[in-house]
Structures are given as structure tokens and as C-alpha cells.
Amino acid sequence: MVPAMPLLPAALVNRLLPQLRPLRRGALASLVREDIFDFYGRLLHPQLQLHRVFARVLSCREEGDSSLVLTLAPSANWRGMQPGQHVALTVDIDGIRHTRRYSPSVLPGGQVEITVKRQEGGLVSGWLHEQAKPGDYLELGQAEGDFVLPATPPAKLLLLAAGSGITPLLAMLRALRAQAYQGDVVMLYYGRRRANLAHLTDLASFPGLRLHICLTGEAPGDGESSGRFSAAQLDELVPDAAERRAYACGAHGFVASVRAVWQARALPALADEAFTPPVWQAADDLPITLTFARSVGQLPGRTGSTLLEQAEALGLRPAFGCRMGICNTCSCHKRTGAVRDLRTGLVSTEPDEAIRLCISAPVGDVILDL
Ligand code: FES
Structure with a gap:
């Protein structure tokens, strides 16, 4: 049971959380049961948890024709992230916990921005689109993953995004912008229709970014391309691809087609991440x-x-x-x-x-x- 109004202010709770380190790792840790601590902590404030991270929803806004952007304030238990990593977001729907993974951006004020694309029939994405509202608390995991930029960003980058694959690449671009990066970045951004593409306004404001929009489900407009990723399209749009450090993110089929071109041409190392699973093939069905x-x-x-x-x-x-x-x-x-x-x-x-x-x-x- 969580009180309708937290009994402690969030600022106090988040000053207190770092002081709990001895209860987590020190000699006192064996004396504290996490489930009991969390139960009573939750009665005082939803973020007062020994290890778990709850983030308060600050705002929800629509982006493109099918995405929702949530801005979250995580508790002080959250350890931060590198741009490109992903986190688990857990919601409670009718008493059942459901977890999905998203690639957020950390905003300059420390808030976490998560873009949720509505999936057809998607339980969690549908719930977030319809039910999430400012003031809610959602559980956030610690960041994971090695789809990140090197400590010294390369001078020439190629970013390949399809659909929701834009989110880790957008996080990288925002981090580069914060560092006043002076390098040369080309992005190919794929979607079925222009209206599906999230964050176009932000991308347009990135200094020096050469953005190519590639539409697979409707006729392209001026300066846009059509069709799925292919070697021929890469040659046409990015003739110096071999000189660039490349990052690709999208559904499994998109990432597999990028990887195949890189392998066939023995291009320099490609970092990639798929956000949908491959179709697993079992050996038999007995x-x-x-x-x-x-x-x-x-x-x-x-x-x-x-x-x-x-x-x-x-x-x-x-x-x-x-x-x-x-x-x-x-x-x-x-x-x-x-x-x-x-x-x-x-x-x-x-x-x-x-x-x-x-x-x-x-x-x-x-x-x-x-
Ligand atoms: S659901 Fe992520 S490892 Fe199985």
C-alpha cells in the first residue's frame, strides 16, 4: 500500500538514499532485510527503497504519430548511464509486473527521457501511452549494454537508425552536442512513413549533422530517399562509409542487413544493436x-x-x-x-x-x- 501523498518530500528522500550505503554493503547489510525495508520505506515515499530505483514521471508528450516521450526523475539510487545503453522499465498492470527495455537519453538536468513507440497489441507500450501521467512512479533498472561511443569520439561517424533504433543514437548525439563535438556525422534514418519518425526536430538542431531520411512505406519528399538499407544506397548516400566509425540500431532484420554489407565489404568495425529478437530456429519440434x-x-x-x-x-x-x-x-x-x-x-x-x-x-x- 502506498499513501496517496508521500509522507516525506522527494528532496529529503533523495538526500537520504546515498546515506544508506552501510545498510547495502557494510557490516549492517546482513541485519537488514531488503523486502522489509522497502515495504516500510514505500509507506513514507515511493522512492525510499534500499536498492530499487523508482522514477517519478515529470511529463508525457507525443512525438511523431506513434511515440510517447516520458521525462522521468529517477531516485538517487540510479547510477546513471552512458549514452547508447539501455534500461529496464517495469510497470504494474492489474497487479502483474511487466518489464520492457528502452534506450533513454539523460537530459542536462539529470532527468531521463524515454521514447515509447506504440506497438500493435503491445501491452506495456499501450498501457504507457494510455495510462502514464505526471506524478506516477515507474521502476527503472540500472543501465546495461556496451553499445556506446568510445571515450574519445571518432572524427567521422555514421549512424544508421531504423524506427525505435533512433533512441540510443539520439542519446549519443545529444552527448556529443553537450561536449561541443566538432566531428563529421552522417545519419541514415529509416521508417515506413515520415510521420513515424520520432525526434526529427531535435535531429535538425544538431550542428553539422547530415541527416538522410529513408522511407520504406511511402514516396519520399525532396531530399529524402526510398527503400530499405542496401549496399547500393550506402554507396549513393555515404560514399566515404569506409572512413567512418559506424553504429547501427533497429529491428533484427535491419541490423542483420547492415552487418551483411559490412562483412561482404570488409568495412571497419561496426557496432550494432537490435531491439527485436531474431526468429529463433530450433533444430526440430518433438x-x-x-x-x-x-x-x-x-x-x-x-x-x-x-x-x-x-x-x-x-x-x-x-x-x-x-x-x-x-x-x-x-x-x-x-x-x-x-x-x-x-x-x-x-x-x-x-x-x-x-x-x-x-x-x-x-x-x-x-x-x-x-
Ligand atoms: S527476457 Fe531478456 S534475457 Fe530473456
Whole structure:
């Protein structure tokens, strides 16, 4: 239960949080139960938590025709981020926690800006678009990921963004602008329609940025290009691509096509990140038995899909975030059985191990602590 009005002011709570270090790591840590501390802390203020980070929604605004921009004030428990990293955002919908990952920007005042594209049928994106409002508190994870610029930014950059892939690249651009970066940046920004493209106004204000808009679902306007990313388009728009340090972010298919061109041409290192999972291919699709030891017990399963998909199809609601093996949100204890990591094809038969449900397919009968 959280009081309608916090009993402590946010400023006081955020001065207090750094003073709790001895309770987190010092000799007193073993005397403090986090769940109990958090329960009573929450009664005083939603951000008074031992480790967890809650961020207050400061504003919500629409961006493009399908994105919502949330400006958040995280508690002092948040450790900050490097531009390009991602964070977990957790919301409570009808008593069930749901986590998704976003690539925010940190604004000059320390606020965190998150762009949420509305996904067709997307539970969390739909909820945020319709329900989030200033004054709400959302749970934020610590930043993760190595899709970041080097400490000394390269003199020539090429940024390739498709759809929501703009968000980590925008965070990098904003950081470069704050450093008064004098280098040469070219960006190719892909979307189905111009109205889908978020943050065009901000991009237009970035000094020296050469922005090429590439539309895949409607006729291009003046100065715009049409069609998906290809080697021919790269040659036409960025003839000096080989001299640039490149960063690409978008759906898995977009990133795979960029990577293929870089590999075929042996271009210099490419940093890339996909925000949608690849389509996992299991080796076969045979019947097996799945045991969800803490919930529904023994049920028929298949070797042809991930344990996360199968658990969801059976009505279970395991926590998940990225669905591509990055965030560890879906980590689950496997008691026995063999599972295949669909990213690498490797099979693990170890008993009592932690597995990620989103990238693990059963190879035989499996017993899970779920
Ligand atoms: S949901 Fe992120 S690792 Fe499985």
C-alpha cells in the first residue's frame, strides 16, 4: 500500500538514499532485510527503497504519430548511464509486473527521457501511452549494454537508425552536442512513413549533422530517399562509409542487413544493436514433458519453441524483458533436463543451473522452478 501523498518530500528522500550505503554493503547489510525495508520505506515515499530505483514521471508528450516521450526523475539510487545503453522499465498492470527495455537519453538536468513507440497489441507500450501521467512512479533498472561511443569520439561517424533504433543514437548525439563535438556525422534514418519518425526536430538542431531520411512505406519528399538499407544506397548516400566509425540500431532484420554489407565489404568495425529478437530456429519440434514445479506441474511441451513461449502459451506469466538473451530478466532455475541455447546451438544438460527462458528450447524433458 502506498499513501496517496508521500509522507516525506522527494528532496529529503533523495538526500537520504546515498546515506544508506552501510545498510547495502557494510557490516549492517546482513541485519537488514531488503523486502522489509522497502515495504516500510514505500509507506513514507515511493522512492525510499534500499536498492530499487523508482522514477517519478515529470511529463508525457507525443512525438511523431506513434511515440510517447516520458521525462522521468529517477531516485538517487540510479547510477546513471552512458549514452547508447539501455534500461529496464517495469510497470504494474492489474497487479502483474511487466518489464520492457528502452534506450533513454539523460537530459542536462539529470532527468531521463524515454521514447515509447506504440506497438500493435503491445501491452506495456499501450498501457504507457494510455495510462502514464505526471506524478506516477515507474521502476527503472540500472543501465546495461556496451553499445556506446568510445571515450574519445571518432572524427567521422555514421549512424544508421531504423524506427525505435533512433533512441540510443539520439542519446549519443545529444552527448556529443553537450561536449561541443566538432566531428563529421552522417545519419541514415529509416521508417515506413515520415510521420513515424520520432525526434526529427531535435535531429535538425544538431550542428553539422547530415541527416538522410529513408522511407520504406511511402514516396519520399525532396531530399529524402526510398527503400530499405542496401549496399547500393550506402554507396549513393555515404560514399566515404569506409572512413567512418559506424553504429547501427533497429529491428533484427535491419541490423542483420547492415552487418551483411559490412562483412561482404570488409568495412571497419561496426557496432550494432537490435531491439527485436531474431526468429529463433530450433533444430526440430518433438514432443517432450515440461514440469513447472512451482505452478502447473507436468504438461506436454515441444522442442521447437522457447521455454518462455511455451510457458506463456500455458498461461504462465514469467517475467521477461528483451526476449533475446540480453537482460537476464527471464532467468529461471532449471532443476533437471537438457536445453539448447538457440543463439549458439549449444546444449546444456547441467542440473541446477540458471537458464534464460527466452533463448532456451528444451531438448528433452525439463523440470523448471517456475
Ligand atoms: S527476457 Fe531478456 S534475457 Fe530473456
